[in-house]
Amino acid sequence: MAVHPKYIFKVDEIYTKSATDNTEINNDSASNLKWSKGYKTFKSKIRKHLKLEQNGRCAFCRCRVSVGTSWSNLEHLISKTDYPQFKFTPENLVYCCIKCNMSKVKQNIIFEPQEDKSQQTFPLNSDDFIIVNPYFDDFEAHLDFIDDVIIVVVNDSPKGRETIRLYKLYRPELAEERASQFQLNQKTINEQLLARLTDSSIDQDTENQINAVIEQIPSWTL
Numbered sequence: 001m002a003v004h005p006k007y008i009f010k011v012d013e014i015y016t017k018s019a020t021d022n023t024e025i026n027n028d029s030a031s032n033l034k035w036s037k038g039y040k041t042f043k044s045k046i047r048k049h050l051k052l053e054q055n056g057r058c059a060f061c062r063c064r065v066s067v068g069t070s071w072s073n074l075e076h077l078i079s080k081t082d083y084p085q086f087k088f089t090p091e092n093l094v095y096c097c098i099k100c101n102m103s104k105v106k107q108n109i110i111f112e113p114q115e116d117k118s119q120q121t122f123p124l125n126s127d128d129f130i131i132v133n134p135y136f137d138d139f140e141a142h143l144d145f146i147d148d149v150i151i152v153v154v155n156d157s158p159k160g161r162e163t164i165r166l167y168k169l170y171r172p173e174l175a176e177e178r179a180s181q182f183q184l185n186q187k188t189i190n191e192q193l194l195a196r197l198t199d200s201s202i203d204q205d206t207e208n209q210i211n212a213v214i215e216q217i218p219s220w221t222l
């Protein structure tokens with residue numbers, strides 16, 4: 001197993017809010033605008049910044065976000081509903097695909113969060129997060145792929161496991177997307193995955209994922 005180099009990236013440079021961003025944020029907040037309705041310039045600028053930092057790929061599933069067929073999203077790592085104080089914190093935003101964004105919704109990702117959410121300060125270390133955080137963590141230290149399409153946890157990493165669970169990275173359509181983006185042959189993938197099933201060292205989660213993908217492969221040609 002090896003992580004394809006294209007799946008490996010981190011957000012190295014944190015976006016810096018400009019005076020214009022702050023003015024817009026203040027004005028739109030004063031007008032009580034929803035995240036989806038306002039903050040247009042700020043959102044567009046940070047999205048562009050993150051898209052470059054993340055090589056146009058989703059922070060979680062690591063697939064290239066296909067702007068032609070879906071909207072690219074800005075995801076709040078820490079829920080903006082539960083923690084409005086981090087709504088405009090650049091380190092709380094990542095570029096991601098719509099499916100990963102919709103999978104997590106507002107579930108918690110903070111390790112030992114404060115009981116009073118309004119008292120929570122923004123966590124600044126890798127250990128403060130229960131998921132693979134693209135600002136702090138090396139993806140490949142926690143997650144890997146079988147045949148470039150099936151995601152698995154590395155070294156029993158709890159962060160890797162939580163990332164798969166919260167963002168539903170086991171969804172079989174992701175395997176199809178990966179195969180398509182790497183131009184893999186579906187017959188070869190099918191044969192490789194069938195062979196993996198005879199390997200007694202794979203765990204139950206991986207076996208379930210492989211079976212779900214094999215079941216879906218016939219529809220890839222539609």
Ligand SMILES: [Zn+2]
Binds near residue numbers: 099
């Ligand atoms: Zn994704």
